[in-house]
Amino acid sequence: MEDKKVLFEVKDLKMYFPARGGKTVKAVDGVSFNIYEGETFGVVGESGCGKTTVGRTLLGVYQATAGDIIYKGKNVRDFNGDDKMSFSKNCQMIFQDPAACLDPRMSIGTIVSEGLNVHYKSMTREQKEERVNQVLSYVGLTSDYASRFAHELSGGQRQRIGIARALAIEPSFIVCDEPIAALDVSIQAQVVNLLTRLQKELGLTYMFISHDLSMVRHISDRIAVMYLGSLVELGDNKSIYGHPVHPYTQALFSAIPEPDPYHSWLKNRVHLQGEIPSPINAPAGCKFCTRCPKATDRCKVEAPALREVEPGHYAACHMLDI
Amino acid sequence: MSQVKTDWINDTEGLSPEMFQIVGVDTTKDRVLRPHISYWQDAWRRFKKNKLAVFGLILLVILIFMVIFGPIMAKHSFEETNIAESYHPIDGEYWFGADKLGRDYFARVWQGGRVSIIIGVTGAFICAFVGCIYGGIASYFGGKIDSFMMRIVEILSSIPYLLVVILLSLWLDAKGIKTLLIAMCLTGWTGIARLVRSQMITLRQSDYVLAAKLLGVRPLKIVTSHLIPNTIGLIIVNITFRVPSLIFSEAFLSFLGLGIQSPDTSWGALCSAAQTVFTFKPHLMFFPALCIALTMLAFTLMGDGLRDALDPRQRK
Amino acid sequence: MSEHLLEVKDLAVSFSSYAGKIRAVRGVSFHLDAGETLAIVGESGCGKTVTVKALMKLYGNSAAFIEEGSSILFKGQEVVTMNNKELSKLRGEGIGMIFQDPMTSLNPTLTVGYQIAEGIRFHDKSVTKAEAEKRAAELLALVGIPSPEERIKQYPHQLSGGMRQRVMIAIAIACNADIIICDEPTTALDVTIQAQVLELLNELKEKTNKAFILVTHDLGIVFDFADRIQVMYAGVILERGTKYELFDDPHHPYTWALLNSVPSKQSQRKGSLYSIQGTPPDLMMDIKGCPFADRCDYCMPICKERMPQEIAITESHGVSCWLEHSMAPKVKAPAAGGEE
Numbered sequence: 001m002e003d004k005k006v007l008f009e010v011k012d013l014k015m016y017f018p019a020r021g022g023k024t025v026k027a028v029d030g031v032s033f034n035i036y037e038g039e040t041f042g043v044v045g046e047s048g049c050g051k052t053t054v055g056r057t058l059l060g061v062y063q064a065t066a067g068d069i070i071y072k073g074k075n076v077r078d079f080n081g082d083d084k085m086s087f088s089k090n091c092q093m094i095f096q097d098p099a100a101c102l103d104p105r106m107s108i109g110t111i112v113s114e115g116l117n118v119h120y121k122s123m124t125r126e127q128k129e130e131r132v133n134q135v136l137s138y139v140g141l142t143s144d145y146a147s148r149f150a151h152e153l154s155g156g157q158r159q160r161i162g163i164a165r166a167l168a169i170e171p172s173f174i175v176c177d178e179p180i181a182a183l184d185v186s187i188q189a190q191v192v193n194l195l196t197r198l199q200k201e202l203g204l205t206y207m208f209i210s211h212d213l214s215m216v217r218h219i220s221d222r223i224a225v226m227y228l229g230s231l232v233e234l235g236d237n238k239s240i241y242g243h244p245v246h247p248y249t250q251a252l253f254s255a256i257p258e259p260d261p262y263h264s265w266l267k268n269r270v271h272l273q274g275e276i277p278s279p280i281n282a283p284a285g286c287k288f289c290t291r292c293p294k295a296t297d298r299c300k301v302e303a304p305a306l307r308e309v310e311p312g313h314y315a316a317c318h319m320l321d322i
Numbered sequence: 323m324s325q326v327k328t329d330w331i332n333d334t335e336g337l338s339p340e341m342f343q344i345v346g347v348d349t350t351k352d353r354v355l356r357p358h359i360s361y362w363q364d365a366w367r368r369f370k371k372n373k374l375a376v377f378g379l380i381l382l383v384i385l386i387f388m389v390i391f392g393p394i395m396a397k398h399s400f401e402e403t404n405i406a407e408s409y410h411p412i413d414g415e416y417w418f419g420a421d422k423l424g425r426d427y428f429a430r431v432w433q434g435g436r437v438s439i440i441i442g443v444t445g446a447f448i449c450a451f452v453g454c455i456y457g458g459i460a461s462y463f464g465g466k467i468d469s470f471m472m473r474i475v476e477i478l479s480s481i482p483y484l485l486v487v488i489l490l491s492l493w494l495d496a497k498g499i500k501t502l503l504i505a506m507c508l509t510g511w512t513g514i515a516r517l518v519r520s521q522m523i524t525l526r527q528s529d530y531v532l533a534a535k536l537l538g539v540r541p542l543k544i545v546t547s548h549l550i551p552n553t554i555g556l557i558i559v560n561i562t563f564r565v566p567s568l569i570f571s572e573a574f575l576s577f578l579g580l581g582i583q584s585p586d587t588s589w590g591a592l593c594s595a596a597q598t599v600f601t602f603k604p605h606l607m608f609f610p611a612l613c614i615a616l617t618m619l620a621f622t623l624m625g626d627g628l629r630d631a632l633d634p635r636q637r638k
Numbered sequence: 639m640s641e642h643l644l645e646v647k648d649l650a651v652s653f654s655s656y657a658g659k660i661r662a663v664r665g666v667s668f669h670l671d672a673g674e675t676l677a678i679v680g681e682s683g684c685g686k687t688v689t690v691k692a693l694m695k696l697y698g699n700s701a702a703f704i705e706e707g708s709s710i711l712f713k714g715q716e717v718v719t720m721n722n723k724e725l726s727k728l729r730g731e732g733i734g735m736i737f738q739d740p741m742t743s744l745n746p747t748l749t750v751g752y753q754i755a756e757g758i759r760f761h762d763k764s765v766t767k768a769e770a771e772k773r774a775a776e777l778l779a780l781v782g783i784p785s786p787e788e789r790i791k792q793y794p795h796q797l798s799g800g801m802r803q804r805v806m807i808a809i810a811i812a813c814n815a816d817i818i819i820c821d822e823p824t825t826a827l828d829v830t831i832q833a834q835v836l837e838l839l840n841e842l843k844e845k846t847n848k849a850f851i852l853v854t855h856d857l858g859i860v861f862d863f864a865d866r867i868q869v870m871y872a873g874v875i876l877e878r879g880t881k882y883e884l885f886d887d888p889h890h891p892y893t894w895a896l897l898n899s900v901p902s903k904q905s906q907r908k909g910s911l912y913s914i915q916g917t918p919p920d921l922m923m924d925i926k927g928c929p930f931a932d933r934c935d936y937c938m939p940i941c942k943e944r945m946p947q948e949i950a951i952t953e954s955h956g957v958s959c960w961l962e963h964s965m966a967p968k969v970k971a972p973a974a975g976g977e978e
Contacts, residue, residue, distance in 0.1 A: 106548075156917060196910070232447075337940065343938060
C-alpha cells in the first residue's frame with residue numbers, strides 16, 4: 001500500500017444543502033478517504049446515502065461546505081485558472097442515465113469532440129476527427145456512429161458514447177456514477193467489461209459509485225460503504241466482502257440477491273428493522289442506531305469515529321471498542 | 323405441456339448438416355442501427371402523420387397566397403371608391419360585393435388580411451425575440467437578478483393591454499399598425515420570457531450540461547451550443563400559438579375603433595364597419611369573420627402538430 | 639388433463655404505432671395453478687410486462703391489442719372476449735397487480751386507507767365505509783406496516799418507498815384475488831428494503847393459497863421466490879422449467895448468458911464477465927427464425943431460417959433451441975464465473 005501514489009486525499013468532507021423550512025440536508029457529513037492512482041475505488045450504499053454527492057463534490061460540481069479535497073498534493077480550494085483547466089482535463093465523469101447525458105440535438109461526433117475544443121484547441125479539424133474515431137473504436141463502435149444522433153442508438157451504445165466523451169480528452173481519473181444502473185443485464189456486462197479493459201489499457205483510476213453490490217465487488221480494489229452521509233466502513237475488496245465488521249455492511253451484503261435455488265439468501269440474511277431515515281433529520285449519535293440490531297444507549301448519543309480494524313481496513317462502530 | 327412434440331428433434335426432413343454448423347455471432351455485420359434521421363427530418367415526419375396539422379398548414383398556405391395575390395386578382399383596387407356601386411351585390415364583377423362607398427370587398431378582405439397577418443406574425447416574432455433574451459438572461463444569471471427580473475415580468479403581465487393601447491394611442495396621437503404592435507408587444511413577451519427561463523433552468527440541470535461543465539466548456543458556449551438549440555422547438559411552438567391570439571387582439575381592438583383606420587383596413591376593422599349593416603348585408607360581416615376564424619384555426623392546428631412533433635419526450 | 643387456474647395459449651399482443659405494428663408478444667403459452675409461483679424473466683422490451691397486462695386486458699389508452707387466435711382462460715372463462723363489466727370484476731377479485739413504481743400507481747390526493755377501502759367497496763357493495771376502513775387497517779397490519787390505524791389516514795407522499803410498495807401489496811390482496819401479479823416489485827427499492835418486501839411476499843405465499851406471477855429482470859430474486867421460471871426474449875418464451883431445472887441444467891444459450899453475466903461470489907474479480915454481443919432485435923421487424931440468433935454464440939445457419947419448436951426435456955422443462963435437434967452438435971453450457 002505504501003508504494004501507491006495518492007491521487008485524491010479527502011479530509012472530513014461535508015456537503016450540506018439548504019432544504020425547505022430552514023432545515024439542511026446533510027448529504028455528506030464528514031467523510032475522509034484516499035484514492036490511489038490506478039485503482040478502482042468503489043462506493044456503495046443505498047439511496048440517500050450521499051454517494052453521488054461525494055463523487056460530484058470531488059469533481060467540483062458542488063462547492064464543499066467544509067473539509068478539504070487534495071488533488072495531487074494541492075488543495076482544490078487553492079486552484080488557479082490553469083489548475084482548474086488541467087483538473088477538468090484529467091478528471092471526468094460517466095453518468096447514470098445514458099439517455100439524459102447526451103444532448104439530443106448534437107451528433108455523436110460533436111458530443112465526443114466537445115472536450116477537444118476546450119483542451120486541444122491547437123488540433124486541426126482532421127486531427128479531431130481522427131481522435132473521435134479513435135475513442136469510438138476504444139469503446140467498440142465504428143466511425144459511422146459519429147454522424148448519428150443519440151436517439152438512434154440503444155441504451156448500451158449511448159453509455160459507450162458517454163464513456164467515449166470522457167475518454168476523448170485523455171483523463172486519468174473517472175467518476176463512474178451508477179454507470180450500469182439504467183442498463184439491461186446483458187448490456188451491463190458489456191459496459192463493465194469495457195470499463196475494466198480500458199482501465200488495463202489506459203491505466204485509469206476509477207471511482208465506481210453503485211448500489212449494485214455484486215458489480216462493485218466484481219470491479220473494485222477498495223470499497224467504501226456509506227450510510228446517511230457517513231462512511232461506515234472502508235477497506236480493500238477482500239476484507240470488506242470477506243469479513244465485514246460494521247453491522248450495516250454485514251446486513252447490506254447479506255441482502256445481495258444470489259441466484260442459487262439451494263441456498264436462500266433471503267432467509268439467511270441479517271435482518272434490518274425499519275427504513276432509512278431522511279437525511280434532513282438524521283438520528284443523533286451513530287446514524288445507523290435506529291436500525292442496528294446491536295445498538296446500545298451509547299450509540300444513540302455518541303457518533304463513532306472511523307478506526308483501523310486491521311491494516312487498511314477501517315470501520316466506524318462502538319462495538320469494535322470492546 | 324402436452325402439445326409439445328418431442329419427436330421434432332429427430333425430424334430431419336428438408337434439413338442438411340451444413341445448417342447445423344456453429345457460426346456464432348456475426349461480428350462483421352454492423353450492429354443494428356435505427357434509420358438515420360436528423361432532428362428536423364424526424365419532426366417533419368411526425369408532423370406529416372398528424373392529419374389535422376397538415377390540414378392547418380395547407381389552409382394557411384392558401385390564406386397567405388390569397389392575402390398576397392387577392393388584391394391583385396380583384397378587378398378594382400381596395401381604395402377605389404365608387405358611390406354608384408354602393409352595396410353592390412355579389413356577382414362576376416364584385417366577387418364579395420362592395421361596401422357602402424362602393425369599394426371592392428374582395429380586394430378589401432385580402433388587403434385587410436395582409437395587415438392582420440403581418441401584425442400577428444411580426445408581433446409574435448418581436449415577443450419571442452424579446453422574451454427569449456429576457457428569459458435567457460434571467461436564467462443565466464439566476465439568483466437575485468433572476469428574481470428581480472421575474473418580478474418585473476409579473477407586474478407587466480398584470481397590466482391589462484387594453485389600457486396600454488388606449489394610453490399609447492393618446493400619447494403617440496396615432497392609430498395604426500405601429501401603435502398596435504408596440505402596445506401588444508409591450509406586455510406580450512412576458513409569457514415567452516417565463517417559458518424560456520423555466521426551460522433553460524431545467525436544461526441547466528440536465529446531465530449533458532453537467533458533462534459539458536466538467537469538460538471545462540465555458541458558460542457562454544454552453545448557452546449557445548446546448549441551451550438555445552434545445553429551446554428552439556419550444557419557441558417555435560409558442561410563436562405559432564401566439565400568432566392567432568395577436569390576430570384576434572388586433573381584430574378586437576379594430577372592432578372597438580382603436581386599431582386600423584380607413585382607408586387602410588384589417589379584418590377587425592371590416593367587421594366593425596359591417597356591424598351597422600349586419601341585418602341586411604350579412605355577407606360583409608361573414609367574409610372577414612370567416613377569414614379570422616380560419617386563420618386562427620390554421621395556426622392552432624399547426625401549433626398542436628408542431629408541439630407534438632418537436633417535443634423531445636415524444637421521440638422514439 | 640386437469641384444469642389449471644390460468645391457462646394462456648398462443649397469446650400475441652401488438653401495438654400499432656405511427657411507424658408500423660410493434661409485435662411485442664409473439665405467441666406465448668403457459669399455465670398457472672393455485673399456490674404456485676411463476677416467474678417471467680427477461681430484459682426490458684422482451685414483452686414480459688405486456689404479457690401480464692394482457693391477462694387483465696390492462697392497456698389504458700395505449701394502442702395495444704390482443705391478436706386473434708389468442709386465448710386466456712381464467713378458471714375456465716375466456717378473458718379475451720370479456721366485456722368491461724366482467725373485466726372489472728376480474729381485476730381485483732380474480733387477479734391483483736403490484737407495479738414497479740408505487741409512487742405513480744397510487745393516487746397522491748387520496749389517503750392510503752381510502753385507496754384500499756375503495757377497492758373493497760367496489761367489489762362488495764354490501765360493505766359499509768367503516769367496515770372497509772377497518773379491513774384496510776387490518777390489511778396494512780398484515781403487510782407489516784406499524785400503527786396501521788394512523789397510517790390509513792396518511793397520503794402516499796408521507797410514506798417511504800418501501801411502505802408505499804407494502805400499501806400496493808395491501809391493495810392487490812384486498813379483494814382476495816386468486817392470482818397476484820408482481821411486475822418488477824422491488825426494482826425501485828433499495829437492497830435492504832427489497833429484501834424486506836420479498837420476505838413479505840414470501841410470507842403471503844406461505845399463509846395463503848394464492849398463485850403469484852413475478853415479472854423481473856433480476857435473476858437474483860427469482861430463485862428465492864419462484865417455483866417455476868420462464869425466460870422470455872423478444873416476445874417469445876425460450877426456456878421454461880422449475881427453478882432447480884433451470885439452475886442445474888439450463889439448455890438455452892440465452893439462459894446460460896443470463897446466469898453468467900451476473901458476477902457471483904465465485905467469479906474472478908475484474909475478470910471478463912460473460913456478455914452478450916449486440917442489442918435485442920427491433921420488434922417492428924418480422925423475425926424469421928430464432929430471435930436470439932443474431933446475438934447467440936452458438937448460432938447455426940438454421941437458426942436464422944426457422945424458429946425452433948419447443949422440446950420437452952422433462953414434464954416441466956421445455957426449451958426452444960436448434961441445439962436440441964438430433965443433427966446439431968452437442969455443446970456444453972459454459973461454466974459460471976466467466977472466461978479468463
